[in-house]
Amino acid sequence: MEIKREDIIHLAELSDFSLSEGEIESLGKDLKNIIQYISQLDELDTDGVEPTYQVFEMENVWRDDEILPQDATREELLALTREEKDNQIKVPKVL
Amino acid sequence: MKTANKTMTATRLVKDALDKAKHFADYNIFTFIDEEGALKRAAEIDAKIARGEEVGRLAGVPYALKDNFLSPAGQTTASAHILEGFVSPVTATAVEKLEAEGAIMIGRTNLDAFAHGSSTENSCFGPTLNAHDRERVAGGSSGGSAVAVALDIVEFATGTDTGGSIRQPASFNGVYGLKPTYGAVSRYGVVAMASSLDCIGFFTKSPEDMDLLMSIAAGKDPKDMTTLPDYYNSQPNDSRLAASRPSSRGSVAHSAPVVADGLESSKLRVGVIKDFDNEVVDKNIRDALKRKCEFLKSKGYEIVELEMPTLKYALAAYYIIQPAEVASNLSRYDGVRYGFRSEKSKDLESLYDNTRSEGFMPENKRRIMIGNFVLSSGFYDAYFLKAAKARTLIRNEYEKAFTKCDFILTPVSPNPAFKLGEKVNDPVAMYLEDLMSVSLNLAGVPGLAVPAGETADGLPIGLQLVGPRRSDKALIEFSKELQNE
Numbered sequence: 186m187e188i189k190r191e192d193i194i195h196l197a198e199l200s201d202f203s204l205s206e207g208e209i210e211s212l213g214k215d216l217k218n219i220i221q222y223i224s225q226l227d228e229l230d231t232d233g234v235e236p237t238y239q240v241f242e243m244e245n246v247w248r249d250d251e252i253l254p255q256d257a258t259r260e261e262l263l264a265l266t267r268e269e270k271d272n273q274i275k276v277p278k279v280l
Numbered sequence: 281m282k283t284a285n286k287t288m289t290a291t292r293l294v295k296d297a298l299d300k301a302k303h304f305a306d307y308n309i310f311t312f313i314d315e316e317g318a319l320k321r322a323a324e325i326d327a328k329i330a331r332g333e334e335v336g337r338l339a340g341v342p343y344a345l346k347d348n349f350l351s352p353a354g355q356t357t358a359s360a361h362i363l364e365g366f367v368s369p370v371t372a373t374a375v376e377k378l379e380a381e382g383a384i385m386i387g388r389t390n391l392d393a394f395a396h397g398s399s400t401e402n403s404c405f406g407p408t409l410n411a412h413d414r415e416r417v418a419g420g421s422s423g424g425s426a427v428a429v430a431l432d433i434v435e436f437a438t439g440t441d442t443g444g445s446i447r448q449p450a451s452f453n454g455v456y457g458l459k460p461t462y463g464a465v466s467r468y469g470v471v472a473m474a475s476s477l478d479c480i481g482f483f484t485k486s487p488e489d490m491d492l493l494m495s496i497a498a499g500k501d502p503k504d505m506t507t508l509p510d511y512y513n514s515q516p517n518d519s520r521l522a523a524s525r526p527s528s529r530g531s532v533a534h535s536a537p538v539v540a541d542g543l544e545s546s547k548l549r550v551g552v553i554k555d556f557d558n559e560v561v562d563k564n565i566r567d568a569l570k571r572k573c574e575f576l577k578s579k580g581y582e583i584v585e586l587e588m589p590t591l592k593y594a595l596a597a598y599y600i601i602q603p604a605e606v607a608s609n610l611s612r613y614d615g616v617r618y619g620f621r622s623e624k625s626k627d628l629e630s631l632y633d634n635t636r637s638e639g640f641m642p643e644n645k646r647r648i649m650i651g652n653f654v655l656s657s658g659f660y661d662a663y664f665l666k667a668a669k670a671r672t673l674i675r676n677e678y679e680k681a682f683t684k685c686d687f688i689l690t691p692v693s694p695n696p697a698f699k700l701g702e703k704v705n706d707p708v709a710m711y712l713e714d715l716m717s718v719s720l721n722l723a724g725v726p727g728l729a730v731p732a733g734e735t736a737d738g739l740p741i742g743l744q745l746v747g748p749r750r751s752d753k754a755l756i757e758f759s760k761e762l763q764n765e
Contacts, residue, residue: 199652200607201614202636202645215646218708219599220653226596226666229673236668237675239476239506240462240724240749246505261369265618276616279628 186224188217281435281489283339283382286329290322290340290384297342297386300433307409307431309424310387311347312354318342318386325382336381337492343378344428344437347388348395348471351375358471359403360393362613362639364620372469373501374438374480381496389424389437393641394610395445395473397421398693398713401704402643409700411453412740416697419449422483426453429483436493437483442473443598444693444717446481447729451692451742454731456484458756460494461749462724463508466501474605475506477598477721487759490728494752511750548758550576551586551685560715562695564735569691569743572732575765576689584685590673594719597674599711600654600667601722606644607651613639646707671722678723678748687758688746691716692729696739717744726752730759 193213197204204212259272268275284290298315325340345351348358350368357363379385392402400423401407408423410416411430418427425437426449439446441459450457458481465480472478480497484490498512552573573583615621615635622634640648654663681688693713703709720727725746732743745762747755 193649196649196652196656197645199656200636200645200648201611201632202640202648203633204637204645208642208645212642212646212649215707216649216653219646219650219711222708222711223596223599223650223654223663223667226593226600226663226670229590229593229666229670231666231669231673234669234672236665237671238668240675240722241506241508243506248502256371257369262617265366265369266616267621274616277625277627277631 186220188213188220281341281485281492283337283341284322284325284329284335285339289329290325290382291319293340294318294322294342294384294386297434300431301387301428304431304433307411307414307427308406309389309408309427309431309433310344311357311359311390311405311424313387314353314385317353318384321384325384336383337496338378339382341383341436342386342434343383344387344389344425344434345375345385346391346422346425346438346440348391348440349375349438350469350471351385353385354388356388356471357404358394359391359405360639360641360644361404362615362620362635363471363618364639366619368469370469373466373503374497375469377497378438378493386434387428389422389428391424391445392421392643394471394606394644395421395440395442396606396641396643396647398444398448398710399698399704400424400449401700402641404641407700410697412738413697415699416739417452417700417702419452419697421445421449422457423449425483426450426455426457429453429455429485432485435485436489439481439483440470440473441479441481441721442477443602443721444714446479446483447692447717447727447742447744448713450483450729451731451744452697452740454740454742456487456490456731456759457729457742458482458490458494458752459720459727460498460752461508461726462721463506464494464498464512464726464750464752466499466504466507468501468503472609474602475609476605477602479721487756491753491756494756498752508750512753547582548687549582549584549685551584551681551688553586553588553591553688553690555588555592560694561691562735564696565691565694565741565743568732568741569689571765572689572743572762576761579761581761586681586684586688588677588681590670590677591719593670594674594722595711595715597667597670598714598718598722599650600663601671603647603651604655604664605651606647607649607655610640610644610648615639643707674719675723678719678725678746682748686747687751687755690744690746692742692744693717696735696741720744720746725749726755728755728759730762732762733765
């Protein structure tokens with residue numbers, strides 16, 4: 186399948202980063218080759234086969250809805266951020 | 281492995297390891313060395329020993345920690361700019377368990393950023409050099425850990441294996457490397473790559489050490505809902521495996537099967553996959569596989585030829601499922617809560633964008649973009665869903681294979697360690713490195729890389745022993761049969 190320049194830019198947008206001109210060129214070429222490689226899966230007959238997402242087929246492992254002691258305190262977690270004010274993480278303006 | 285006692289102190293063991301780490305500094309193995317912390321821990325253990333107190337099974341044993349395991353000792357970087365400055369307040373369960381037994385972390389080891397790679401060249405700290413040839417790659421992504429053990433700096437090292445990241449560097453450097461059954465060891469506190477494939481394992485110099493580490497690290501963890509109920513320490517012990525081992529005269533002692541999953545015969549059979557013995561694999565490795573098969577035959581084991589035609593699609597399925605999970609897991613790195621934050625951002629949207637643009641390595645970006653491609657509407661059915669169905673076929677193929685044999689012996693990778701720079705600019709060539717290792721992660725089965733001689737040029741060769749899910753202990757035990765050719 187054909188991968189156009191706009192497709193590469195769109196994928197970068199979906200990924201929440203932007204690419205330099207050089208990256209559009211080089212990653213674009215790489216992505217084309219990778220997609221070509223993974224497309225060989227077309228050959229495999231998977232009619233009527235159920236998908237596997239987790240090898241032990243675990244689903245919804247529940248625990249009781251209670252507040253357990255956590256490994257890190259609020260202060261420790263806030264200390265990891267660049268800017269903090271009144272127990273909240275400070276970021277640049279949203280709007 | 282050597283543990284501390286009254287004559288061989290923990291301080292001595294740790295000092296020796298630190299000296300060796302300094303001696304081999306130009307191999308670029310470590311991203312952080314914790315000299316002060318390690319010596320302090322060693323002194324504590326020596327004091328306990330002097331007082332005659334109980335010490336753990338790993339008392340004073342120096343080890344290296346792959347730099348994607350969280351602990352408050354040093355920054356956890358995953359060799360990626362975007363985690364710059366991150367010192368974790370939490371400790372990975374695996375680290376807690378090892379250190380509760382007295383193991384002492386002397387440093388954190390280099391990897392491909394976020395474990396994306398097969399050579400440790402995709403690291404923001406630069407590549408780690410191969411232990412046997414400084415012009416060659418260490419393998420990856422756990423390259424630093426493999427070389428730390430191969431150069432005898434530490435007794436063991438931790439690793440993560442999503443598609444071969446323990447087994448391939450182990451084979452490139454001539455040490456043992458285990459990717460356990462999916463869910464055997466808790467992933468809590470380890471930087472997530474592809475959650476349905478990620479496994480925690482180890483590098484060691486012997487099967488005995490591997491068994492000891494697994495008996496400590498495996499088991500249910502309420503902090504990781506995908507961990508399996510404890511099974512490792514309730515596996516058949518050595519004597520039962522010995523009982524089902526063929527004698528040198530070829531007669532077979534009968535006992536309960538070593539490996540679960542409905543085995544009828546008590547004679548261990550080793551499978552060899554027909555499709556893998558072909559031109560793709562380096563002749564040195566094919567010869568090593570043949571040699572080991574002959575050796576096993578001479579000991580009375582039966583070699584069974586297996587047809588596993590779906591395995592050739594494992595790599596394509598893997599490079600769909602893995603990037604899809606990577607794209608999801610790496611969406612958390614946004615510069616807001618921890619790690620690197622781009623300074624030049626005017627609003628929140630550009631803070632995300634700039635942080636991720638500057639913070640990720642090219643290979644991280646490739647995988648995130650491929651992941652978003654295979655998950656996007658219009659392509660989901662053709663790629664992601666198709667790969668998930670292929671995964672079922674691959675899993676079934678392993679299940680079928682294990683009705684015909686107890687273990688499978690295969691190459692780990694198509695070639696021995698390659699030259700630095702040889703594949704780093706060709707992602708597909710790099711992905712092909714994972715051809716023989718990824719199917720185990722898709723199926724959730726354990727694999728142990730075992731040293732199997734050298735190439736004509738003196739490079740280590742590794743082979744992998746594969747077993748059914750939960751057969752980890754038997755697999756490690758059986759690997760001893762491959763020794764002393």
